[in-house]
Amino acid sequence: MWNIKLSLLLSSIFVCGVTIRIVSGIALQCDEKIDLCKINCLTGNIDDDVKLECADLPKNNSLVHILQLDFKKLIGLQVQHSDLTDLKHFAHTKLEHLQSLTFINSKFNLSVLCDITESTPYLTNLTIIQENIQELKAKYFEKCKVNLTTLLMNENKMNEIENDALEIFSEYLTNLKLRDNKFIQVPQALQHLRKLQTLDLSNNKIKSVSNQDFLALNGLKSLQKLEMNELDCKCGLEKEVFFQWVTNKKFPEVTCASPKRLQFKKLAHLTKKDLCDNAAQTNAMVSSVVVFFIIVMILN
Ligand SMILES: *[C@@H]1O[C@H](CO)[C@@H](O)[C@H](O)[C@H]1NC(C)=O
Ligand SMILES: *[C@@H]1O[C@H](CO)[C@@H](O)[C@H](O)[C@H]1NC(C)=O
Numbered sequence: 001m002w003n004i005k006l007s008l009l010l011s012s013i014f015v016c017g018v019t020i021r022i023v024s025g026i027a028l029q030c031d032e033k034i035d036l037c038k039i040n041c042l043t044g045n046i047d048d049d050v051k052l053e054c055a056d057l058p059k060n061n062s063l064v065h066i067l068q069l070d071f072k073k074l075i076g077l078q079v080q081h082s083d084l085t086d087l088k089h090f091a092h093t094k095l096e097h098l099q100s101l102t103f104i105n106s107k108f109n110l111s112v113l114c115d116i117t118e119s120t121p122y123l124t125n126l127t128i129i130q131e132n133i134q135e136l137k138a139k140y141f142e143k144c145k146v147n148l149t150t151l152l153m154n155e156n157k158m159n160e161i162e163n164d165a166l167e168i169f170s171e172y173l174t175n176l177k178l179r180d181n182k183f184i185q186v187p188q189a190l191q192h193l194r195k196l197q198t199l200d201l202s203n204n205k206i207k208s209v210s211n212q213d214f215l216a217l218n219g220l221k222s223l224q225k226l227e228m229n230e231l232d233c234k235c236g237l238e239k240e241v242f243f244q245w246v247t248n249k250k251f252p253e254v255t256c257a258s259p260k261r262l263q264f265k266k267l268a269h270l271t272k273k274d275l276c277d278n279a280a281q282t283n284a285m286v287s288s289v290v291v292f293f294i295i296v297m298i299l300n
């Protein structure tokens with residue numbers, strides 16, 4: 001009798017594929033919400049890799065309370081559209097499995113980042129989006145004891161990065177996105193990132209790269225992918241080191257924004273003739289005018 005009951009119970013658990021963990025009276029279950037956080041189980045098992053996706057957390061910050069729920073393997077945490085103004089750090093939490101940490105419009109104070117990473121030694125991916133940061137200061141990262149490989153800081157309002165702000169990541173950072181910010185030059189601070197493989201600088205205001213600014217790019221010895229889409233591809237550009245470098249490396253995602261005739265064109269595919277020569281265009285116009293007159297004459 002007991003055996004039958006037990007096997008029924010086991011099979012029902014197997015069929016539904018649901019596992020539940022009870023922690024201090026609270027049931028943790030995949031795809032369920034706990035307070036304002038959704039539990040996203042990557043393998044369908046609550047005791048395996050889990051990501052928490054939190055939104056609309058109020059200022060009094062229930063985050064610490066949620067993190068104390070002792071997930072077996074919490075590998076990702078995302079907080080968006082919240083008010084973490086008063087967040088100091090994740091006090092008394094065990095986040096030794098955390099690999100990715102994401103803040104999107106969470107009002108978190110970047111000054112406390114290194115306090116937070118005290119409990120996240122294996123953090124590799126940090127995402128900070130829509131947090132209204134204008135200048136990336138060296139003090140934000142200098143005490144962080146993590147070896148980040150991916151740093152995403154899109155859609156902030158950054159126009160400056162202090163020179164040594166990113167130096168701490170030079171050994172491991174391979175992927176940096178600074179898309180949709182307000183840079184007008186390639187930041188010199190990038191020059192230390194010798195392991196960087198992909199760099200996204202698109203949707204800023206970087207119209208040109210002077211020989212001085214180029215030194216930062218030239219330091220990126222491992223770079224395989226560069227995205228820039230606001231360049232002014234004017235005649236004379238072909239003489240600059242930056243042009244020769246892009247052409248050599250054949251980066252396909254470096255494109256022109258102006259002049260109009262070169263908009264969206266890949267810089268690596270352009271020649272001096274494309275940049276400087278309007279003759280080809282004029283010739284085309286002349287010949288179409290001639291064809292037009294010939295047709296008019298024939299019709300007459
Ligand atoms: C946060 O504040 C709200 C309203 O002010 C309250 O309902 C809630 O219980 C508080 N949460 C915690 C964890 O203190
Ligand atoms: C961020 O934290 C730092 C250090 O704790 C503090 O000086 C600063 O005023 C805070 N900024 C905001 C906007 O709360």
Ligand SMILES: *[C@@H]1O[C@H](CO)[C@@H](O)[C@H](O)[C@H]1NC(C)=O
Binds near residue numbers: 145146
């Ligand atoms: C980060 O890298 C440094 C230098 O390679 C190493 O000593 C340290 O243990 C690493 N930290 C972690 C948390 O892996």
Ligand SMILES: *[C@@H]1O[C@H](CO)[C@@H](O)[C@H](O)[C@H]1NC(C)=O
Binds near residue numbers: 099100124125
């Ligand atoms: C970290 O970022 C890299 C590159 O974007 C991605 O391939 C990887 O899956 C991310 N890892 C985690 C744990 O989110």
